[in-house]
Structure formats: C-alpha cells, structure tokens
Amino acid sequence: MALSLVNFVVVIAAVLLIIGLMVVNAVIMVYAERKTAGFIQRRPGPYEVGPWGTVQAICDSMKLLGKQIFIPGNVDWILFFAAPVLAFFPVLLLFLPIPFGPYLTALKVDEGILLILAFAGFGVISNILAGWASNNKYGLLGAARAVSQSVAYEIPMIMALLGVIFLTGSMNLTQIVERQGAWPWQWNLAVQPLAFFIYVVSMVGETNRAPFDLPEAESELTAGFHTEYSGMGFALFFLSEYANMLLVCCVCATFFLGGWRGPFLDGFWWTFIKAYALMMFIVWIRWTFPRVRFDQLLNINWKWLLPLSILNLWITAVILKFVD
Amino acid sequence: MDAPDRILNSSFPLARSEVKPPLINIKPVNLFFDLNRAMSLWPVTFGLACCAIEMMSVSMARFDIARFGAEVFRPSIRQADLMMVTGTVSKKMAPALVRLYEQMPAPKYVMACGNCAISGGPFKFEGQYGIIEGVDNLVPVDIYVPGCPPRPEAILEGVFSIQEKITGRRWWPQPQEIPSEPPPAVAKK
Numbered sequence: 333m334a335l336s337l338v339n340f341v342v343v344i345a346a347v348l349l350i351i352g353l354m355v356v357n358a359v360i361m362v363y364a365e366r367k368t369a370g371f372i373q374r375r376p377g378p379y380e381v382g383p384w385g386t387v388q389a390i391c392d393s394m395k396l397l398g399k400q401i402f403i404p405g406n407v408d409w410i411l412f413f414a415a416p417v418l419a420f421f422p423v424l425l426l427f428l429p430i431p432f433g434p435y436l437t438a439l440k441v442d443e444g445i446l447l448i449l450a451f452a453g454f455g456v457i458s459n460i461l462a463g464w465a466s467n468n469k470y471g472l473l474g475a476a477r478a479v480s481q482s483v484a485y486e487i488p489m490i491m492a493l494l495g496v497i498f499l500t501g502s503m504n505l506t507q508i509v510e511r512q513g514a515w516p517w518q519w520n521l522a523v524q525p526l527a528f529f530i531y532v533v534s535m536v537g538e539t540n541r542a543p544f545d546l547p548e549a550e551s552e553l554t555a556g557f558h559t560e561y562s563g564m565g566f567a568l569f570f571l572s573e574y575a576n577m578l579l580v581c582c583v584c585a586t587f588f589l590g591g592w593r594g595p596f597l598d599g600f601w602w603t604f605i606k607a608y609a610l611m612m613f614i615v616w617i618r619w620t621f622p623r624v625r626f627d628q629l630l631n632i633n634w635k636w637l638l639p640l641s642i643l644n645l646w647i648t649a650v651i652l653k654f655v656d
Numbered sequence: 657m658d659a660p661d662r663i664l665n666s667s668f669p670l671a672r673s674e675v676k677p678p679l680i681n682i683k684p685v686n687l688f689f690d691l692n693r694a695m696s697l698w699p700v701t702f703g704l705a706c707c708a709i710e711m712m713s714v715s716m717a718r719f720d721i722a723r724f725g726a727e728v729f730r731p732s733i734r735q736a737d738l739m740m741v742t743g744t745v746s747k748k749m750a751p752a753l754v755r756l757y758e759q760m761p762a763p764k765y766v767m768a769c770g771n772c773a774i775s776g777g778p779f780k781f782e783g784q785y786g787i788i789e790g791v792d793n794l795v796p797v798d799i800y801v802p803g804c805p806p807r808p809e810a811i812l813e814g815v816f817s818i819q820e821k822i823t824g825r826r827w828w829p830q831p832q833e834i835p836s837e838p839p840p841a842v843a844k845k
Binding site: 366369370373374375376377378379380381385387388390391392394395397398399400401402550554555558559560561562563566 | 688689691692693695696701716717718720722723724725727728730731732734735737761762763827828
C-alpha cells in the first residue's frame with residue numbers, strides 16, 4: 333500500500349482544513365466581490381451591516397439556511413438533491429494535490445494535475461443534473477450551455493498546461509513549483525506568456541464567470557441551471573463556484589506564478605497572495621465587461637484559443653528539441 | 657361591484673396567505689434568523705412600469721440599497737425574499753404576479769411601490785377595465801410606499817420598514833425632518 337496510516341491521517345486532516353478553507357473563502361469572496369462591485373460603480377457597497385458591512389456575507393448565508401426548501405412538481409427529487417451535493421464534494425478532492433507550501437501538500441502524487449483535470453469534470457455533471465432534474469426549460473437550456481462551454485474550454489486549458497509540463501518534464505505540482513525561481517522573471521510566466529494568457533481566459537470560461545457566465549445568463553435564462561433551487565441548494569452551488577475559482581487560481585499560481593516561492597520568505601502565504609490576486613482579477617473583469625453571446629463564446633474558443641494553444645505547444649516542443 | 661368583488665368573481669387565481677406556526681419555536685433562534693432575514697432582503701428583478709426606474713436608481717450610486725445588503729437582485733423568484741411590485745398591475749399581468757408570489761419560498765415579503773400598485777393611482781376611474789386597483793387585491797402586501805413614482809429614498813424607507821416589521825425595531829436613524837417652507841406671502845392691496 334502506498335498510503336500508510338500517516339498519509340491517511342494527513343488526508344483526513346487536509347479534507348477538514350479544505351472544508352474550512354472553502355467556507356471562509358466563500359464568505360470573504362462574497363463580501364469582497366460585492367464591495368468591489370460597489371467601488372467599480374462608485375458606490376460604497378455593503379456598508380451598514382456590521383462595521384463596513386463585514387457581517388453581510390454571514391447574514392446572507394444564515395438567511396439562506398433559514399429559507400424554505402422547495403421541491404417543484406414533477407421533479408426527479410433524488411437527482412434534484414444530489415446535484416448541489418455533487419457540485420460541492422469533488423472540489424474537496426481537487427484541493428488535495430495543490431502544493432500550498434513546501435510542507436503544506438496533502439497528497440504528493442506524481443500525476444497531480446491529471447487528478448485535478450480528471451475530477452474537475454464532476455462540476456459539469458452536477459450542472460447537467462441540476463438542469464435536467466429541475467424539470468424547467470430554462471434549467472435545461474442552462475445545463476446544455478454549461479456542457480458545451482466547459483467541454484470547449486477544457487481543451488485549450490489542458491493545452492496551455494501541457495506547455496509547462498513539457499518544460500518541466502513532470503506532472504507533479506511540487507516539482508513544477510521547485511523548478512521555478514523566486515523572482516518573477518524566473519517564473520514560468522516569463523517563458524510561457526501565451527500559455528498563461530490562454531489559461532487565464534479559459535479559467536474564466538471554465539468557472540462560468542462573467543463575461544462567460546452563459547449557463548446562468550440572467551437576461552435570457554432566468555437563472556440558468558439553478559433556477560429552481562432555493563435556500564441551501566443555491567448556497568451550495570454558490571459555495572462550489574467560489575471554491576472552483578480558488579482552485580483554478582491556485583493551479584494558475586502553481587503553474588505560472590511560482591507557487592509558494594517569492595522574492596523573500598518562501599511559504600504558503602505566497603500561494604494565497606497570488607491566488608487571491610488572480611481572484612480579484614476575475615472579479616474585476618466580471619464587473620467591467622458585458623456578457624458575450626454564445627456563438628461569440630464558442631468562436632473565441634475554437635477559432636482563437638485552440639489554434640493558439642496548439643501553436644504554443646508546437647513551438648515549445650520544437651525549442652525543447654533543439655535546446656536538448 | 658367594487659374592485660375586490662370584481663376580481664374575486666373573475667377567473668384570476670388568488671394567492672392564499674397562510675402562515676403556519678414554526679415547528680421549533682425557540683425565541684433566541686427565531687430572533688437570530690429574523691435579524692439575518694432583515695439584513696439580507698434579496699429583491700426579485702420584477703419591474704412593471706415607471707416605478708421600476710426608481711427601483712433601478714435605488715440600487716445605483718448616490719442611493720445604493722447595497723449598503724443595507726438588499727442589492728442582490730435575483731432573476732429567479734426561488735432565491736428572492738422581497739417582491740417589489742413597482743408599477744401598474746394590468747389584468748394581463750395579474751395571473752403572472754400571483755403565480756410568481758406563490759412560487760416564492762417562505763419567508764416572503766411584498767412591497768407595493770407607487771400609487772398604481774397601492775390603489776390603481778391615476779388609472780382608477782369609473783368604467784376602467786384593464787387595471788387591478790391595488791395589488792393587495794391579489795397578494796398580501798407588507799409595506800405600501802406611496803409616490804408617483806416614489807423617490808428612491810422612499811423605497812429605501814420602505815425596505816427599512818420591512819426590516820422593522822421583521823425584527824420589531826428600527827435599525828437606522830430617522831431622517832432629519834425637512835422644515836416645510838411657509839407659503840409665499842401674497843402681496844395685499
């Protein structure tokens with residue numbers, strides 16, 4: 333057995349820590365997002381509930397906890413309840429191989445990024461189940477959009493990550509961080525800028541955030557796949573959305589921005605600083621750009637990101653071959 | 657026939673308001689949840705007429721309903737707590753409004769914004785046939801906000817009143833009373 337008892341205990345402790353991280357992350361990000369939205373639109377945002385509105389997100393979650401759970405008629409209720417849980421649980425697994433710090437890695441596996449990319453597909457399945465089970469035309473349309481969008485944006489994402497994997501010669505996330513230096517010009521960002529750009533665009537598309545939030549486009553599909561969800565079902569979808577955002581930002585920080593290595597004092601704080609800077613970037617573009625149309629969304633992906641990522645991969649392979 | 661009778665006799669489905677007693681009735685827990693409900697009233701995106709412009713304006717800069725945690729306009733009624741009936745309710749709209757109200761999960765609150773939603777407003781006259789004279793003929797209303805259309809401050813005040821109705825106390829300071837100007841002096845001959 334590769335997993336000894338110590339490893340088992342470490343993984344259990346890590347899962348508990350990750351649940352805490354997900355909840356704290358959602359509370360902080362809901363507040364930060366609403367506050368940022370306010371500042372971008374020249375208004376204060378949440379202000380009166382608690383000092384500077386800091387209790388606002390907690391009030392919201394408590395209210396959602398006390399809201400009536402509603403099951404519409406003709407609903408496949410097993411899938412209806414399974415979908416939010418399925419959106420929430422795989423994210424726990426996805427955080428395990430992320431190296432937050434030199435000693436803060438729950439599961440040191442050689443194929444860490446493979447594990448993440450394989451289990452990230454569960455998020456799409458939960459969206460399909462939510463849209464299908466709720467017996468609602470808007471829900472089903474949102475689910476169909478979620479599928480085509482996630483499938484499309486996964487491909488350039490993997491291609492962009494492959495460039496870095498070629499460069500490092502490993503799929504182990506810890507090794508990828510260790511091959512990068514401390515200063516920004518020693519990061520993978522400096523040698524793979526195109527891959528970084530492609531990854532950032534696909535990361536926004538993959539997490540269904542604006543301007544690519546077509547699965548829950550308010551103006552066309554009432555609320556997309558979670559139209560029929562009230563109370564905690566909706567809260568779980570929200571929680572997993574923010575957790576997914578943190579996950580893709582952590583992967584980006586690991587692959588392109590040097591992970592836990594920084595100009596001074598290596599440690600897990602660098603991962604969190606870089607990941608949250610990227611999260612604030614996602615929030616910033618959400619409140620700046622209007623939503624794209626669905627054909628535009630797929631055109632960006634199939635006509636631009638995919639050829640560019642193949643080109644990037646090809647150039648990387650050729651240079652590596654000649655350098656060797 | 658006066659307005660409620662006419663509506664009752666027509667084929668509109670009417671919303672029933674039945675409040676069942678809670679299963680677990682512990683006072684501190686109730687107070688805690690009521691406080692949280694009052695501090696995050698998510699309105700539904702539901703604009704009917706010109707008062708909806710004021711509803712938009714109250715969520716923008718200068719008035720900013722976000723300060724009180726009520727700016728999350730949910731497009732789906734399942735996630736909303738507060739239905740602001742902003743504007744004239746025509747008889748075409750009435751069944752949709754009743755259906756939306758019944759689809760909203762409890763606890764739910766309704767604010768009648770503007771004179772049309774309160775009583776029919778300027779559209780109420782003898783022989784009119786298209787307008788519901790007051791949304792309280794259709795659904796139970798918690799707070800009436802008068803005005804034609806009401807100022808954004810008045811809508812904010814309506815939100816405060818709903819918070820007061822939920823928790824039993826007013827949370828924000830009363831606005832300063834603006835002294836009314838004396839009528840202009842008429843020159844005597």
